[in-house]
Amino acid sequence: MAKIAGVSRAAVSVVLNGAKTNTRVSEQTKQRILAAAAELGYSPNPVAQSLRRRRSGTIAYVYRSLSDSLLERSVPYQLGRLIMSTAVGHGYQVIEVNSAEQTSTEDDETLRLLLSRRVNGVILGWPKTGLEVQRIVDQGIPVVQVMKPQPADGSSTITVDSSPGFKAAVDHLVSFGHERIAYLGNSDPHPVERARLRCFEEALATHGIRLRENLVKLGDVSLEESRQLTHDLLAASEPPSALIMVDSSVLGGLRALYDLRLHVPDDVAVISTDDLLASHLYPPLTSVVQPLEQVAERAVSLIGEREANSDGAESPSHIVFPTLMRTRSSVEKFS
Amino acid sequence: MAKIAGVSRAAVSVVLNGAKTNTRVSEQTKQRILAAAAELGYSPNPVAQSLRRRRSGTIAYVYRSLSDSLLERSVPYQLGRLIMSTAVGHGYQVIEVNSAEQTSTEDDETLRLLLSRRVNGVILGWPKTGLEVQRIVDQGIPVVQVMKPQPADGSSTITVDSSPGFKAAVDHLVSFGHERIAYLGNSDPHPVERARLRCFEEALATHGIRLRENLVKLGDVSLEESRQLTHDLLAASEPPSALIMVDSSVLGGLRALYDLRLHVPDDVAVISTDDLLASHLYPPLTSVVQPLEQVAERAVSLIGEREANSDGAESPSHIVFPTLMRTRSSVEKFS
């Protein structure tokens, strides 16, 4: 304890963290304390601080991912990385928890563990049910749901509006003369997925194109199923000249094109959702980008704000970020 | 505190965690305690435990990655995921820290933070210097270096032996009639990278093939540079009929093939190192697999063991796992 090398220890505490106490220390002792701290290489023990403050400086990122593969579930994993790097800037540490394959008993266990670890907030991705979310909210912990929220009172949400991105994508395709545009999507009944399809439909309508039943396929987005569905799409009597493929269905979809020796974009144009894979593939895919950095940044800062004015029952925020299209080389001729 | 609802509180502690104290409790009180705990939903507060035990149940995974992209740096990120899931099984929590772009001052800061958080061990990937490692070892914390260790006394290491995988890869290529086999590797002067090249050379020698200067290119493994180097390789007077590409150079390499409209494996055979991307690409690449699961598993358990017999200056372990080849569709004709 630094107070051995100077004054007494309340002062140290006050000086080393801008405490909101009425205790004031004179400039002189303050300097003495700082000097001593520097010399001894002293810094407060976070564990003791947590115990006393009932606050750990930690937030949890809980997501549910059935696949361990970085490629198949790139969004939750990338989001995790972004949350981590944002969090350091806000003075938080992050605990990542994959809640997949947990029985509800284990879920309870996880929850209890988080609570007892005194997490200051929970960022929740892809939760299964609203109840699950509600249970955490009810503990009085700030909760932010990202990407695919479930209804729950008192939880903030951060989502993405597919509309501008899809609009731009369809405009882009149409401007290159495509009319038979197919959509390979996620069959998850979640509103966000349904909204994507609706955005697609509306974008088509803008150009007077009607959605054709046989140019829409929904499935889980596994490699194999996406591959099969893409085959199905291309086997239509009037096969599509362009494909819009959602998230992780891209890999399966491209494999189908490979099977058929179809070249992108010469034989078929492709636009994907989500930029993580897109920029690294061959050719780099034009894509509808979800602003994950912003989602991560905002999620962390929301928790910070929530903590700041924890007194009032702050009403939860519902934030929506727009998507946008990033043009690469999978629509117009790739040179 | 559960002791309010029963006996006195030392007993609770003894019952709820198999404490290594000489205190014994009677079966009767034990049951009473368990019952009370269950009823109150009581469980010990980990923060208080950490404070008292000077042990947090946490291990740190510190790696250095300059790129945020999951695809460009898949190994450290995948390793992180594997460490996390293994760690839960061992009762550990994981803090992931990317030490890239930190000045040495910030590094010190990070180190201090970890120490004061009372991490029980550090798994270190891709450290820059041995000194960096040594500083942590000297704190008396169990340190395990993985993949590309730096020399440091008292640190355990877990590495991978490229030899069997490369041997198998070259055998495989040769059995398909390839003789002009090129190698696209990492120019990092680290012994592990040099060993890879040597393994390649030795494998060639087995078949009486000499390593040709112009069929070996080393660079950073960035997308652009790998692409360029692959172009260079293919521009040779006698261009290679097969390519062995290391880790993340794969994406750049494939892009080059795409540029040239070369088809895998019809025009050129490809074998990659590392299975993460390989299995998802088009065509799926035959690859030299590094057993990351085992690395993660062993790293965590080493820390556990180290903690267990912390009394004696346990001599550090140096573990080497073999690589192996996994055949996919990038060498023989893809049907």
Add this chain to the structure above:
DNA sequence: TTGTAAGCGTTATCAG
């Protein structure tokens, strides 16, 4: 303005 003392929730030690 400074110092004192009472916890935060456990666990280890040491007398009963």
Add this chain to the structure above:
DNA sequence: CTGATAACGCTTACAA
């Protein structure tokens, strides 16, 4: 075999 008691390292009213 049991049950007080004293730390662990810090924060924060509150009294001096």
